[in-house]
Amino acid sequence: MKEKLKSASFWLTVSGGIILLLQAVGIKIDAPAADEALTMISGALIVAGILKKDVKKGGGNAADSPIDGADGGGGGENDGL
16 A cells, blocks of 8 residues: 555546546536646656656556557458468
8 A cells, every 4th residue: 555655646546536526516627737737746746756657567568569460460350361
């Protein structure tokens, strides 16, 4: 749990939930401005070393994954013809 409290994605998720609750109660919040402010604050906290940037355990990210079919692995309906 201690590691989760240092995670940027945890705090962005919590703040997003708070914003949704405030909007549900009737408080008007400019979503793009709130998103930009939260991203800026979390970036500053990561640079300061207070929060940690989340890294996938596999070592890669979605950008490193091959696009469907681009790896030649098949999976198409015409395989084997």
